[in-house]
Amino acid sequence: MSKTPHESDVAFIQALAELLNKNDLAELSVKREFGEHDSLNVKVSKYAAPAAPAYHAAPVAVAAPAAAAPAAAAPAASAAPAAGGDPASHPGAVTSPMVGTAYLSPEPGADPFVAIGAQVKEGQTVLIIEAMKTMNHIPAPRAGTVKRILVEDGTPVEFGAPLLIIE
Structure with missing residues (x-):
């Protein structure tokens, strides 16, 4: 430009x-x-059709951590049915305030802002959404425990798409 x-x-x-x-x-x-x-x-x-597949890719992000940690597979499986069919309707859902690309860490190769099971405080950065070359820090709307991360690092998200669940 x-x-x-x-x-x-x-x-x-x-x-x-x-x-x-x-x-x-x-x-x-x-x-x-x-x-x-x-x-x-x-x-x-x-x-805005290209952004739609990002929402369908979310179940892959949930399945990968469950497969990586067999001990955690049972709690993750029991949390999914309790959350209902649509993660966006979950009362602890953190949704995207904008269209952009979600990043789980502050820079490539760095530790993620949060992990499943992590305790977060209200206002703590849980991820970044890049929109128009601007990095927007997304704060936790409430204190609690991260139960699910619904997006993968570097994937596009649309407005209102569920990003993670905090209970």
Whole structure:
């Protein structure tokens, strides 16, 4: 994206959105070059469908820790039916406040913010969601114990998607 804003960029993006609707397109991607080190990349899309698979990938994250620790498999299995079918409806669910990419640790290779069974305090960072190159720390809404982590490190999440369960 360009380093300096161009007033024509807003009109250009609006024209792309109109073109998208007029021609019944689902997505449109354009790159504008303004100079050697100045460009604008624009992607206009009607649907947020690519973020949906992130929610379906959550059961894989739950199954991996249970398989890695056989002793913990029984409590994890008993916690799943008690939580009901939809983790987002669980009273201890921490949901995503935005669309972005979830990271469980502050940087690659570092220890995660929380693990299953960890005690957390209200306001403690439990994960980060990167949105538009900004790292947003997600705080624990309440004190308690982390019962389930529903996302994998580096996976996309959508608004309202369950991230973890704190009881």
